Amino acid sequence: ETGVTQSPTHLIKTRGQQVTLRCSSQSGHNTVSWYQQALGQGPQFIFQYYREEENGRGNFPPRFSGLQFPNYSSELNVNALELDDSALYLCASSSYRGLNTEAFFGQGTRLTVV
Amino acid sequence: AQSVAQPEDQVNVAEGNPLTVKCTYSVSGNPYLFWYVQYPNRGLQFLLKYITGDNLVKGSYGFEAEFNKSQTSFHLKKPSALVSDSALYFCAVRSTSGNTPLVFGKGTRLSVIA
Numbered sequence: 001e002t003g004v005t006q007s008p009t010h011l012i013k014t015r016g017q018q019v020t021l022r023c024s025s026q027s028g029h030n031t032v033s034w035y036q037q038a039l040g041q042g043p044q045f046i047f048q049y050y051r052e053e054e055n056g057r058g059n060f061p062p063r064f065s066g067l068q069f070p071n072y073s074s075e076l077n078v079n080a081l082e083l084d085d086s087a088l089y090l091c092a093s094s095s096y097r098g099l100n101t102e103a104f105f106g107q108g109t110r111l112t113v114v
Numbered sequence: 115a116q117s118v119a120q121p122e123d124q125v126n127v128a129e130g131n132p133l134t135v136k137c138t139y140s141v142s143g144n145p146y147l148f149w150y151v152q153y154p155n156r157g158l159q160f161l162l163k164y165i166t167g168d169n170l171v172k173g174s175y176g177f178e179a180e181f182n183k184s185q186t187s188f189h190l191k192k193p194s195a196l197v198s199d200s201a202l203y204f205c206a207v208r209s210t211s212g213n214t215p216l217v218f219g220k221g222t223r224l225s226v227i228a
Contacts (some may be wrong), residue, residue, distance in 0.1 A: 006157075033215060035218075040220075041220055042118075042218035042219050042220045042221050043204070043218045045215040045216065048215055056214070056215055090157055092216075100146050100163070100210070102163055103160075103216060104160065105150075105157035105158040105159070106157050107155075107156055108156070108157045110155075
């Protein structure tokens with residue numbers, strides 16, 4: 001167990017809807033990153049939050065947005081869902097001060113857009 | 115830009131035989147390198163990392179990896195494979211300079227046959 005928890009574990013949404021995914025980071029970690037893992041692919045970096053501010057973003061459109069709260073938990077919001085948004089969404093927590101430290105991943109949220 | 119290549123989609127090995135899962139990387143400057151394993155419907159679990167120092171890194175569950183700077187490779191190895199090692203393996207890289215995210219390869223599925 002990594003101590004990183006994500007909710008919900010599974011979710012089915014209709015195209016055009018909005019979704020919010022949640023992540024609780026491991027104790028002592030102040031950085032949260034979100035990744036999208038499409039079927040048969042490696043995780044793709046969406047964005048990273050450090051101390052409640054976004055400080056890194058991958059090649060994802062603005063309809064992917066996030067928040068980090070004072071307790072370092074985080075949300076990923078996706079607006080105007082598209083079929084291609086169907087994927088496993090992974091949250092990872094780490095210590096910003098240690099770029100050489102490993103990130104600890106949650107079990108993921110499986111999002112299906114129909 | 116950072117990138118990781120895992121040239122084999124699938125690796126098959128008999129139980130008890132040695133296994134190798136290949137990874138090459140591209141990064142500006144020096145790399146931090148990581149291996150993660152993913153079991154079905156689960157998040158990623160950290161196996162080992164290379165930061166600096168000894169080129170042979172030992173990790174969890176008997177896995178090890180060898181960093182080769184001249185070949186920009188970081189192959190994962192295990193002397194004797196177990197059926198329970200069957201899973202999806204991801205190599206990831208991060209530059210030592212700046213706040214850059216982990217970049218993952220597309221993964222290699224390892225199948226250990228009894």
